[in-house]
Amino acid sequence: MPENESTPAQTGLENLLHETRAFPPSPEFAAQANAKPEIYGQAADGPAFWATQARDLISWKKDFTETLDWSGAPVARWFADGQLNAAYNAVDRHVEAGNGDRVAIHFEGEPGDTRTVTYAELQREVSRAANALAALGVEKGDRVVIYLPMIVESVVAMLACARLGAPHSVVFGGFSADALRSRISDAGAKVVITADGGYRRGKPSALKPAVDDAIAPKDGAEASTVEHVLVVRRTGQDTAWTDHRDVWWHDALESADVQHTPAWVDAEHPLFILYTSGTTGKPKGILHTTGGYLTQAAFTHKNVFDLKPESDVYWCTADIGWITGHSYVTYGPLVNGATQVIYEGTPDSPHQGRWWEIVEKYKVSIFYTAPTAIRACMKWGEEIPAKYDLSSLRVLGSVGEPINPEAWMWYRRVIGGDKAPIVDTWWQTETGAIMISPLPGVTATKPGSAQVPLPGIAATVVDDEAHEVPNGGGGYLVLSEPWPSMLRGIWGDLERFKDTYWSRFEGIYFAGDGAKKDEDGDVWLLGRVDDVMNVSGHRLSTTEIESALVSNPLVAEAAVVGAADEVSGQAVVAFVILRGEHAEEASTPEGSATIEKTLRDHVAKEIGPIAKPKKILVVPELPKTRSGKIMRRLLRDVAENREVGDATTLADSSVMNLISSGLNTPS
Ligand code: WT7
Secondary structure: OOOOOOOHHHHOOHHHHHOOOOEOOOHHHHHHOOOOOHHHHHHHHOHHHHHHHHHHHOOOOEOOOOOEEOOOOOOOEEOOOOEEOHHHHHHHHHHHHHHOOOEEEEEEOOOOOEEEEEHHHHHHHHHHHHHHHHHOOOOOOOOEEEEOOOOHHHHHHHHHHHHHOOOEEEOOOOOOHHHHHHHHHHHOOOEEEEEOEEEEOOEEEEOHHHHHHHHOOOOOOOOOOOOEEEEEOOOOOOOOOOOOOEEEHHHHHHOOOOOOOOOOEEOOOEEEEEEEOOOOOOOEEEEEEOHHHHHHHHHHHHHHOOOOOOOOEEEEOOOOOOHHHHHHHHHHHHHOOOEEEEEOOOOOOOOOOHHHHHHHHHOOOEEEEOHHHHHHHHHHOOOOHHHOOOOOOOEEEEEOOOOOHHHHHHHHHHHOOOOOOEEEEEOOOOOOOOOEOOOOOOOOEOOOOOEOEOOOOOEEEEOOOOOEOOOOOEEEEEEOOOOOOOOOOEOOOHHHHHHHHHOOOOOOEEEEEEEEEOOOOOEEEEEEOOOEEEEOOEEEEHHHHHHHHHOOOOEEEEEEEEEEEOOOEEEEEEEEEEOHHHHHHHHOHHHHHHHHHHHHHHHHHHOOHHHOOOEEEEOOOOOEEOOOOEOHHHHHHHHOOOOOOOOOOEOOOOHHHHHHHOOOOOO
């Protein structure tokens, strides 16, 4: 293992493994569950199991004859000669089946405005939007960037692209203009869909200015590929306008026809590109295609959450800017004909009971959120959820990072009334859909463990030599067989795709997570083993933040680590060496506070507020190996106030004393 990597044991989650509680499903739940124990046996026949799911859950314009073609490994082809359309599957077919009056979306805006959209209305909106995009020149294969708040139009925009066979690339609204620019340019997008702004903590927060910035001519950059910007009016705030280029969404949709024939595409046609952080500074455009992705999104949504589309009200709190919003807000639930809640704002606007008020109001029965949110609610106190009637909840989900047993128990007791099963779902942007999770009517759940690979998924834990570890052993999480919703590559960079995921172990997918198997063979996730951080369930790259820091004239060198944090899981802590001419400025408390603020704002501008370091420590040196690699593990020891570990491979072993001695004043 390279010396700057951390082992799973160093991630501080070892205490998880002393957990012995287990909660079997109640007989009533098990009896009514979609997934029964036999499903694991049925999945044993390999790809044929997925062919059955694809035909059961998805409507095909043209059926497929071949299930899996792995001859071009590691790029898989699933159901390749089949044809379908994702928007038709998510919307039209439910209307055709007589369910047009079923509510697809209960929208709750942060200021309290609401909107209810049935499947029939959704069909009209999506068709109009598809016609509007086509009128702006969007054709099958063209890329469209979506930069929107969490509003109904976000889902409509994604489906309108899918209807045309134009891959979308959603960029989270919290990313900066610079981050948006690089994603637009990497994807070569023709159109950007945005809004004047969205509501955030009681105030309108502008979005359009970032788009204007991201596509404006810039020295040294090629002219933007963007021809039009389609703008949703959400807040009504003043918005700068470029005639001919900018078009209001409501104008474009008003004049558009409510009928649109979906573009039937091959199963392997790109559905979307979603950028995520890797171990280098450049974000990776994860490519997902249509047939396999939809099959596994629908399968997992139905079985992991035990969805009954006629009676459940489902709510996933994720933003569409992340993969969770793609698979478990837009595609999975709608393909399954679910009724779902979409909420625009933060959990504490205008008060800390907002989420639970929404659960009570819509009688939410399935709720899917992230451990960081659960921990924030724990901190606010259980008297807050206690004020609301949460008895409608029957399944609870967790995603994004390991959930500590304490938070799991709180979630079960306070939110789930000690009865709703919790499904801790492990997956990634790259996997497209949930891979490891209990099945709520089958598995006896254990607080803190994602436990079992889903039926049809070959996930295991291996050691350094790729040997599967015995029960009780620890190592790396890998996926040894292709799965339908796997990424089909990194947009424009096949080599990076092979390098990143397929070179660590011959022929198997390396997820980047440390994991352990307990005595029952259940899988416990232990956090990333690479230079990727997980802050509030958001994935950030240490290198990307480091390059943002050194792009500021104050900074000579920077090293970033993810330090354990009670609420956000990990927090960004940066160590910086100032350029000589600025070194003096940090010597007074005011001076270092100013520097810290300048640099935090700088990172927010370069990447986005989510990447802002929680702490910035000015240091005289950074710990490096003889080959010049920064030993982040030692910096993590400092950031987590631990005794500094083995520093013998440092080129200069006195560096750590120098760093530690300068940090007596907590910032
Ligand atoms: C990384 C993927 C999957 C959607 C949200 C994040 C971590 C995710 C769990 C879980 C432990 C988890 C992993 C993974 N992760 N879910 N249930 N238990 N860790 O997607 O941004 O692609 O991040 O999130 O480290 O590799 P992502």
